[in-house]
Amino acid sequence: MPVTLTRNTTISSDALNTLRMESWADMGPSDWDPVFARSMGWVCAHKGERLVGFVNVAWDGGAHAFLLDTTVHRDFKRRGIGTELVREATALAREGGAEWLHVDYDETDEALEPFYRGCGFVSTPAGVIHLEPYVE
Secondary structure (H helix, E strand, C coil): CCEEEEECCCCCHHHHHHHHHHHCCCCCCCCCHHHHHCEEEEEEEEECCEEEEEEEEEECCCCEEEEEEEEECHHHCCCCHHHHHHHHHHHHHHHCCCCEEEECCCCCCCCHHHHHHHCCCCCCCCCCCCCCCCCC
């Protein structure tokens, strides 16, 4: 049975949390409804009814879109699913009118830089402020 990609498929927080917990260490549950409400869109990968991949495209409402939460279930890695998710998310962002698609990733994971480079991303200077934990 092949893996199929869909855009903006209805997906529960439980299904997405299960995928993320089975894919990443230290990934706690989240309520995804507020995320989906602010997204340009998202792409899911399914093998039959099983969710095996996901990527979110956040958007500033203008020229910039942001690739977030790229996830492939650990049993399905190294099969090209992540690359296909990113390609479909790139098309979604382009069709939605974004001019730029940004991604950031953990530099300590040596597989991520070549993965995203292979998907067409180039390194650029950027800045970031770590806001966690938030304290008033």
